[in-house]
Amino acid sequence: MSCKHFLMHGRHIPFLLAIQVAFIILFGVFVEYDKEAHSARAFDKDANATTNEGNSLGHYYPMFQDVHVMMFIGFGFLMTFLKKYGYSAVAVNFLIAAIVLQWATLCQGFYHTFDGQKIHITITSLLNADFASATVLISFGAVIGVTTPLQLAVMAVCEIAIFASNEHLGLEVLRISDIGASMLVHVFGAYFGLAVSCVLRRDVTSEKEGASYNSDIFAMIGTIFLWLFWPSFNAGLAEGDAQHRAVINTYYSLAACCVTAFAISSLVSKEHKFDMVHIQNSTLAGGVAIGTAADMMINPFGAMIVGSIAGTVSVLGYRYLTPVINRKFGIHDTCGVHNLHGMPGVIAGIVGAITAAAATQEEYGYSLYRQFSARGPLEGTAEYAELHHHIGHLHPGLGRSASMQGGYQIATLFITLAIAISGGLVTGLILRLPIFGKVPRDHLFDDELSWEVPEEDHHHQGISQVSHHDTSASPMVHHGKAVGDTHI
Template sequence: MAQTVEPKRRRGKLTLVLVIFQIIFLVLFGIFVEYGEDSDAKAEQNNLEHGNGGADAMDNRLGYYYPMFQDVHVMIFIGFGFLMTFLKRYGFGSVGYNFLLAAFVIQWATLMQGFLHLHHGKIQVGVETMLTSDFAAAAVLISFGALLGKVSHLQLIILGFVEIIFFSVNEYVGAGYFQTADVGGSMFVHVFGAYFGLAASRVLNKKSWEGSSKEGSVYHSDLFAMIGTVFLWMFWPSFNSALAPGDDQHRAVINTYYALASCCVTTFAVSAMVSKENKLDMVHIQNSTLAGGVAVGTCANMMIQPWGAMVIGVVAGTLSVVGYKWISPFLLSKVHLHDTCGVNNLHGMPGILAAIAGAIAAATAETSNYGYGLYEVFPARAPLVNSTALDTILDDFTVDAGSGRTAGMQAGFQLVALVITLAIAIISGMLTGLLLKIPILDQLTPDELYDDNNFWEVPEEDTHYVKVQVDDQMKGSMDELNGATNKTEKDTKM
């Protein structure tokens, strides 16, 4: 009966919700959003004479940021999407919902982050806005990974809407008020997204989530997931360096590059080591190879030296594999924390490692190894306004007045930002989980878990699905036959 009643109860609901939200976004964009100066035709710098007239194309922020933005955009829509296609019956949901959720979130994130940084009552957008909106989408997609296959599309939309509110506030507090350095978003994106999703998963947890035969992968689904892995691995240096200036950006690319390389090699080594038969586990290769990019994110633009980045990559790869091998099963059995994609192992724990590495790097940062570039990486460490020290610096280097923090103080603020991020993510994730329990949001039945059939038009020639059904039927028949045979033999002996 449930198979026939459920679709009727849901009919038109997704369309209605999406249309309502899109209309709200259109109205808010119409009222508040306008082009930033770099893209505004009437802006003064765009009306100066430059050769053929108009603004100088080479002196526009788009030229500096757009190549990195393209890489990050690929990560969001291809990397994250295909990374989650490992589920054998949920490929459409993995890529499709990733597509929908990211497109929804980048609009809402533009508004939410813009409301916290209004310019004369308006939200001015440019390529940097596009980048920060993509970063916000990444946080939501990480949370999606923890809930993959276990929530409906309506629940995902509400989750994304609510999460962006808390994500934006947390980032505003951490990056703005505390002036925490986190160029790659390891704390504000990865840690927040992971523990928001895990907290929601714990609140929503049902016994039916565990042990489903449809939760596993097959050969070709793991290959599709590796597409996502390779795209993410290749473009992660852009993710960690996109918003960094000049030499900071160059340094972030180098550090991420070597952290990823050492992490990849370590993952293969540790994966084989923890296997009883010394075989490689594709789950580790798909995910743990990326942990180095997360773990180096906070200190990617800091003077940690390439060997330091490689050490971080080695530790991250090891930690992630250990997480998949032992920590995830422990959390599932003891805490009933079900994490479909293992986001704790790829984003959560490596993100915490990143925050600790960032605090250590901040504690050792001085002008002796940074020069005046120290105040570019840690703006709060610049001398106070009208101080003699600031005047001396301004003779050679352009810098805004800061708070006069010491290295130890900056390291302390780095750790405080981590604690606050964890607190906001977990509390808001739990509250969101409670919200998602509302019946109108269409919680999935046990038969609908990890399966596209109830929400997607699945081609009839899905031979793999037919094969799975036939195999299950044959297994059942063989079990019955074996049972009958054993009974006959027992009767004969009697």
């Protein structure tokens, strides 16, 4: 292999090997099993080592596995709409997620389970790492096809470090409720990715940035997997009645969103036909928009209203807003993450703030103080002692009122936007450094730059052309997209 060829195609090799070695060393120094997974638990007289009683694995693992499928099949196949970029859509998604799972375990662990010496790993650590990977995969959607694997890996490392800090700020410092992570994951990931795209500013006009009939079918596989498992994403870390509500609310929000997205897609599309761009993506917006309030007492009809609004906003965003953002601001959004994750995430933040501000003890009972921990009384007060008597262990609160909690919720939304955009701008500047390379113009949205791609069977193609004289105009081969319509 020549040096020139290595610099063009192999820059990622030393980075990937070095970062994996670094992860192994860091895990060796800082990471150990939590007591639930530690073999010494077998000798703990207070624990039953022969059953799952008292072990959280049985509670969390089913939903963890659903979320895991979403990350690797759902997100991966959703991005296969690009007719010449299917390998990268699925496999680079696979690679980046595998990097993030390890790096996020370390970054989040230092904030959440670090005891001064070790990070303690439980099943919830794995679930949180999956949520973190969703953040990067959302950002990936904004720059897919115009970045190299090395640039994406570097972006992932930078983004997770910033994401973990923002997550800690929202959950531990500001004490907000965001069970479906619509603000902390979806808003952050979308606007971080858009900020990176803004800095990269590639002229990406290419006939390869489009779908074929078959690539759109593969992308629908991702859509269906995400749609089916989204209740697990929103409810994965909830418990008891809150988890039950999160599943129910997400279920109905997605259903209403799907119906509305189909209707609005047909309304705004030429000849009132369905547009596959909208169906693949906008049908999922309800899962994002209900995320923050998923475990709150929003009621099924409220969830359906939120889902319907999200589906409408998402379709209109794809049809009208994305072309304007691209033309006026030079921000290329390959998958339209602004419409699936950005705007619906903002809707989620607003809905969550309103619902939190309206929450009362009459409606929630004593679980109000688990739902919004900062609303609990201060430790050492008579009110705290009474609550502790009724519901057992309770994290000391800050004595916030309902309106104050709503204010903190909306403040977190704006803080997340600010951190995501500023972090994305800085990361974009880093990715522009010559050492990380860039995709040549003639290889945008093309797997051939990074993959061994089988040669097309020209003989078979010739026979097909003889048998079907006018297939070039058939929607079975390629179908046109309205100007500005993009995916995710």
